[in-house]
Amino acid sequence: MQEIKFDDHCEQFPVAMAYVPWQRFDKMYEDLEKAYCIGTIFPELNKPFTGRRCVS
Numbered sequence: 525m526q527e528i529k530f531d532d533h534c535e536q537f538p539v540a541m542a543y544v545p546w547q548r549f550d551k552m553y554e555d556l557e558k559a560y561c562i563g564t565i566f567p568e569l570n571k572p573f574t575g576r577r578c579v580s
Contacts, residue, residue, distance in 0.1 A: 549566045553559035562570050 547568070549568055551567050552565050553562070553567060556565065559565040564570055
């Protein structure tokens, strides 16, 4: 399989446009150490990964 370098072929890729909806944050974690461990101070953004690991 031939390796494709992005720098050599960047004109082949379209420009991306992202859409991020407005979010409201009503609550904050009171325990900031817990929030630091989770990675967010907003409980609404606490979305732990629950997928499975692929084993080859």
